[in-house]
Amino acid sequence: MFKYGLYLFTFLPFCSFANSFNQQISAALIERTTHNITYDGSYYSMTYPGGDVPSNIGVCTDVIIRAYRQLGVDLQQRVHEDIRANFARYPSERIWGLKKPDKNIDHKRVPNLQVFFKRQGTELTISSNSRDYKVGDIVTWMLPGNLPHIGMVVTEALSSAENVQIVHNIGRGPEISVMLFDYKITGHYRFTNKHYNAQ
Numbered sequence: 001m002f003k004y005g006l007y008l009f010t011f012l013p014f015c016s017f018a019n020s021f022n023q024q025i026s027a028a029l030i031e032r033t034t035h036n037i038t039y040d041g042s043y044y045s046m047t048y049p050g051g052d053v054p055s056n057i058g059v060c061t062d063v064i065i066r067a068y069r070q071l072g073v074d075l076q077q078r079v080h081e082d083i084r085a086n087f088a089r090y091p092s093e094r095i096w097g098l099k100k101p102d103k104n105i106d107h108k109r110v111p112n113l114q115v116f117f118k119r120q121g122t123e124l125t126i127s128s129n130s131r132d133y134k135v136g137d138i139v140t141w142m143l144p145g146n147l148p149h150i151g152m153v154v155t156e157a158l159s160s161a162e163n164v165q166i167v168h169n170i171g172r173g174p175e176i177s178v179m180l181f182d183y184k185i186t187g188h189y190r191f192t193n194k195h196y197n198a199q
Helices: 021-032 060-070 074-087 092-096 110-120
Strands: 002-004 007-009 138-143 147-155 165-168 175-177 184-190
Touching: 002 147, 021 147, 021 165, 021 175, 060 110, 060 147, 060 165, 110 138, 110 147, 110 175, 110 184
Parallel strands: none
Antiparallel strands: 002 007, 138 147, 138 184, 147 165, 165 175
16 A cells, blocks of 8 residues: 555556556556666666566656556557658657667657657647646656656645646656656657557
């Protein structure tokens, strides 16, 4: 059993605990905050599909990747396949000078995930109203120094005066915090079982 403020989560097998995407992804994200992760964005060669960096390290994108993996969704494979088929639509060459997809790193880069979630999920309005951000929504930001960042909503605001909670890794390992409007929001997306089961 795991408690954050007024929110109580019990970690049971997903097949018995959760009967909806929102419950499953929220539980997976909260579970990620129990891991001791050193922030490390080093390049690693990994297996494909289902590859990962060492389990004791990670960056902001790894929180999202690993949470979806607990739901049986491999973003490494899905992003790689979409980039391979639509390379020019992704910023790989413009930003990183790549001439072809790279299965080791493409899914771990926020700008690539933004394109992927826009193409394969639903792009939502960037709003200043916290009630517009629902459990499971993916949010991207631009941090000082032009550093892209990504996280996911795990609790919703019941009124416009309340704040949602985000699970993300901004350098201290996976954590849950109230930080939705702390930085400039650059993207708001939804990628649920409705999207990935249809692919």
